[in-house]
Amino acid sequence: MHGYRPAPLAGLRHVALFIERFEETLHFYTELLGMAIEWQPDADNVFLSSGNDNLALHRFLGGERAPSQQRLDHIGFVIDTPQQVDAWHQFLLSNGVAIKTKPKTHRDGAHSFYCLDPDGNAIQMIYHPPISGLRFS
Numbered sequence: 001m002h003g004y005r006p007a008p009l010a011g012l013r014h015v016a017l018f019i020e021r022f023e024e025t026l027h028f029y030t031e032l033l034g035m036a037i038e039w040q041p042d043a044d045n046v047f048l049s050s051g052n053d054n055l056a057l058h059r060f061l062g063g064e065r066a067p068s069q070q071r072l073d074h075i076g077f078v079i080d081t082p083q084q085v086d087a088w089h090q091f092l093l094s095n096g097v098a099i100k101t102k103p104k105t106h107r108d109g110a111h112s113f114y115c116l117d118p119d120g121n122a123i124q125m126i127y128h129p130p131i132s133g134l135r136f137s
Helices: 022-032 082-094
Strands: 014-019 036-042 045-049 054-059 075-078 111-116 122-127
Touching (some): 014 022, 022 045, 022 054, 082 122
Parallel strands (some): 014 054
Antiparallel strands (some): 045 054, 111 122
16 A cells, blocks of 8 residues: 555445436335435436435436446445334335345344345345444534
């Protein structure tokens, strides 16, 4: 390592996605997950927030994407308690969201499940003891 490392990172709180099914995906994040629109500069771009983060949705205008272009495995949304993870599972299931896994507790004490947003991105709803319940200003 060369030189002095700057101050520690403040966290990974911004993700940007190219979206083909833009309106359905925007509905998923706003109406189902409860994220607020922070800024929408035009009809093809929107920036969402749940208070501690920023999710940018950019309409994909370049034709069909080859599966090899996707490098993202999943996006994780941190939930405060294991019980809330289970409640989110039931809520999303009852709203027709594609659920990939049932809630389960992991060896490290985390509790989570996976679903898909309307554009096919894998979403993990996770209680993770080291960071669940933390709020940033």
